[in-house]
Amino acid sequence: MRRYIVQRLLLFIPAILGVTLVAFVLMRLVPGDIATILVYEAGTERAGAAQQAVQKMRRELGLDRPIAVQYAHWLLGAVRGDFGYSYWERRPVSEILGERFPRTLQLALMTVLLALCWAVPLGITSAVRQDTALDYLARLVSISGLSIPAFFVGVLLLFFLVRFFQWMPPLEFTPLLDDPAANLKQLIWPALAEAYYISAPITRLTRSLMLEVIREDFVRTARAKGLPERLVVYHHALRNMLIPLVTFVGWSGGRLLGGVVVMELIFAVPGMGTGLIDAVNHRDYPTVQAIVVLMGLLFLTLNLVIDLLYGWLDPRIRYQA
Amino acid sequence: MEQRRELTVAGLGSEAGGWPSVRAQRQFVARVVRRQPLGVAGGIIVLLLVLMAIFAEQLAPYDPKQAAFEIYHPPNRAFIMGTDHLGRDIFSRVVWGARLSLYVGLVSVSVGITAGALWGIVTGYLGGVADSLSQRVVDTLMGFPPLILALSLMAVLQQSVHNVIITLAILLMPTAARTLRSTTLSLKEMGFVESARALGSSHARIIFGHILPNCLATYIVLFTVNVSYAIVVEAALSFLGLGAPPDEPSWGGMLNAAAHAIQRAPWIALFPGLAISLTVFGLNLLGDAIRDLTDVKLRGRESQSE
Numbered sequence: 001m002r003r004y005i006v007q008r009l010l011l012f013i014p015a016i017l018g019v020t021l022v023a024f025v026l027m028r029l030v031p032g033d034i035a036t037i038l039v040y041e042a043g044t045e046r047a048g049a050a051q052q053a054v055q056k057m058r059r060e061l062g063l064d065r066p067i068a069v070q071y072a073h074w075l076l077g078a079v080r081g082d083f084g085y086s087y088w089e090r091r092p093v094s095e096i097l098g099e100r101f102p103r104t105l106q107l108a109l110m111t112v113l114l115a116l117c118w119a120v121p122l123g124i125t126s127a128v129r130q131d132t133a134l135d136y137l138a139r140l141v142s143i144s145g146l147s148i149p150a151f152f153v154g155v156l157l158l159f160f161l162v163r164f165f166q167w168m169p170p171l172e173f174t175p176l177l178d179d180p181a182a183n184l185k186q187l188i189w190p191a192l193a194e195a196y197y198i199s200a201p202i203t204r205l206t207r208s209l210m211l212e213v214i215r216e217d218f219v220r221t222a223r224a225k226g227l228p229e230r231l232v233v234y235h236h237a238l239r240n241m242l243i244p245l246v247t248f249v250g251w252s253g254g255r256l257l258g259g260v261v262v263m264e265l266i267f268a269v270p271g272m273g274t275g276l277i278d279a280v281n282h283r284d285y286p287t288v289q290a291i292v293v294l295m296g297l298l299f300l301t302l303n304l305v306i307d308l309l310y311g312w313l314d315p316r317i318r319y320q321a
Numbered sequence: 322m323e324q325r326r327e328l329t330v331a332g333l334g335s336e337a338g339g340w341p342s343v344r345a346q347r348q349f350v351a352r353v354v355r356r357q358p359l360g361v362a363g364g365i366i367v368l369l370l371v372l373m374a375i376f377a378e379q380l381a382p383y384d385p386k387q388a389a390f391e392i393y394h395p396p397n398r399a400f401i402m403g404t405d406h407l408g409r410d411i412f413s414r415v416v417w418g419a420r421l422s423l424y425v426g427l428v429s430v431s432v433g434i435t436a437g438a439l440w441g442i443v444t445g446y447l448g449g450v451a452d453s454l455s456q457r458v459v460d461t462l463m464g465f466p467p468l469i470l471a472l473s474l475m476a477v478l479q480q481s482v483h484n485v486i487i488t489l490a491i492l493l494m495p496t497a498a499r500t501l502r503s504t505t506l507s508l509k510e511m512g513f514v515e516s517a518r519a520l521g522s523s524h525a526r527i528i529f530g531h532i533l534p535n536c537l538a539t540y541i542v543l544f545t546v547n548v549s550y551a552i553v554v555e556a557a558l559s560f561l562g563l564g565a566p567p568d569e570p571s572w573g574g575m576l577n578a579a580a581h582a583i584q585r586a587p588w589i590a591l592f593p594g595l596a597i598s599l600t601v602f603g604l605n606l607l608g609d610a611i612r613d614l615t616d617v618k619l620r621g622r623e624s625q626s627e
Contacts, residue, residue, distance in 0.1 A: 011460065018461025029477045147602035149553050151560050152594035155576060159583045159590065258468025262557060266580060276469070277561055280476045292465070292473050300464045 004311045012304045019296035020078070024071050026292075027285045078293070084286035088279070093290045096275060101294070103173065104271035108260055110191040111198060116249070119199035123206025127214060128233055138203065145200030150259045154193040154266040161189065169268035190263035198256055205248050209241040216240070243314055250306030257295050353614070360610020366603025374420040381413035385570040393586045403588045406578050411589060414570040415596050421571055422600065425486055426552040433490035433551075434544050437497025442536060444498070445505035446528055455498070462495040471554060475563040482565050485558060489551045497543055504539050508532050538615040545611050549604035556597050572597045 065073075077083065083093035119142075126138040161167045170186055213219065214237060222232045261273030268274075272291050279287035341349070354361050373380060383390075388407040396403040402411035444455040462470070471488050478484035508514065508531075517527050556573025558564030565571040567578075572593040579590030 014457050015460045015464045019464045026473050148598040155580050155590050162584045254466040257466035295469050296465045
C-alpha cells in the first residue's frame, strides 16, 4: 500500500510541474509585448522616451531576464502564494483568486452533489429494472444529457427563468455566509444545468456496471440467502462497482471544471471561470496563468485523491506486499 | 491476416475469396439494422447532416454573413428561422454551420487522433526512456481540464477557424496516445510479435505490418467517439467568444449572441442549440453502434445491450 501511495505521489509532482511550465510558456507565447502595451496605455508616446520607458518597464516586470529565471522566480512565488500582479485590476492576483475561488468551489461542489444524487440511484434503478419503461426513460434522459451541450441547457434554463418567472441573474453576488438564501437562489440554476450534463455519463456507467455486477454469483447467493433486495443492491452490489465509478467521477472533474466556466458566464457568477475569460479578453496574463495553473492543480489533486482512495477501497491493492 | 478473419466472422462469404455477392451484402445490412437499430438511426441523422453540409450553398436561401435584413425578425415565410441581432438569416447560418462544424470536427479529429495514435504506438512499442518521457508529457497535458487548455491555446493563437482546429487536435492527441499505447503494450506481448522479431523483422516492419493493423478497431472507435466531442468543444469555444470569429456561422457562436437577447428573440438560441444537440445525438448513437460492432468482431461475444 505504501509503495502504491509513493508511486502515485511520484507521478503527481512532475505532472503539476509540467502544468505550471506549460501555462507559463503559453502565456509567454502570446503575441504582443506586455511592457510595450502598458507603456503605450500610460501615454508616454514620445519617440525616444517611449523606448526608454519600455526598457524600464521590462526591467521592472523582470522580462529582461532569461526565461528559465523568470519561470523559477514565478514558481517560487507561486509556492508562497504570490502569483504576481494583475495590471488590469491593479491588485495582486492572489487577491483576485482568493475572492473568486470559493465561489467556483461552491458551484462545483453543488453540481457534483446534485449530479451524484441524481445519477447513481437512477443508474442503479435502471439496471435493476432493465428493459422496463423506467429503464428506457432513464436511458433517454441520459443520452439527451450527453448530447445537449451544457451551455445550451444553461441558456434554455435562463430563458425559462426570465420569461416565466421574471428572474434575472443578480448583478451583485451574495456570498454564502452573508445571505444563504440569496446565494443559493443564484447558484442553484447553474448547478442544475451543469449537473444535468455531468450526470449523463455517470448514469450510463452506473447502469452498465450494475448490470455486470448483478449477474455475478455472489449476488445470486445473497438473494438465495433471502436478503432483502435493498440490501443486496445497495450494500453488496454497490460496493463492487465503486472502484471504476469513483475513478470515472474523478475524471469527470475535468469536464466539470470546464463546464463551470461556461455556466458562470451564463448566470453571471463572478468566479474563476468568468475571471479567466475576462483576463484573456483583457490580456491580463498573470491572472490567466494563475487561474489555469490553479484549475490544473485542482484537477490533478482530485485525481490523486481518487487514486489514493482507490488504493484504500480495493483490498487487492491495500494488501500488496 | 486479421482483416480477412474479420470479414469471415461477419459472414460476408469471402472465405472462398472474392468480393461478397449482392445477396450477402443485403444480408449483412439486414443484420446490422436488426442488431443496432439505434446506430442506424444515428447513421441516418449523420448522413442528413453531411448532405446539409455538402449542399450548403444550394440549401441556404441567403448569404450567411449578409447582415442586410431586419434585425430580430421572428420566424416567418421569408426567414424560416428568423433573423439575428445583426439581421442575418438564421436558417442560412444554421445550414452553413453544419459545414463548419463538420469540417472542424473531422479535420481536427483526423489530425489529432492520428497523430496521437502514432505517438502512442511508437513510444509504446519502443518503451524505455522514450516511453517514460512521453508518458510524463501526456500526463501533463491531461492534467488540464480540457476546456481550460483549449481556452489558453486560443488565447495564444488568435481567433480563427484553423486555429480552432489546431487547438482541438492538440486536445485530442494525449487521449489517443494513451489509449493506443496501452493497446500496443498488450499487443507487444503476443506471440506473433515475438516470432516476427525472431525472424529478423525490423522494428518499422513490425510496427506497420503487425501492430498498426491490430490497432485499427480501437482507432476507429476513438475516431467516431471524438468527432462529436470536437464539435461540442468548438461550439463551447465559440460560445465563450474564443473560437471561430463571430462572423463565421458557428452554432456555438450563434448561441453566444443569443444569450444576450434571450428574452427578446429566443429563436436565435433555439435553432443552433437544437442543431448541435441533434448532431451530437446522431454521432453518439453511431459511435456506440460502431463500438459494439467492432467489439463483436474482435472478441466474438455478444456485447451487452446499452
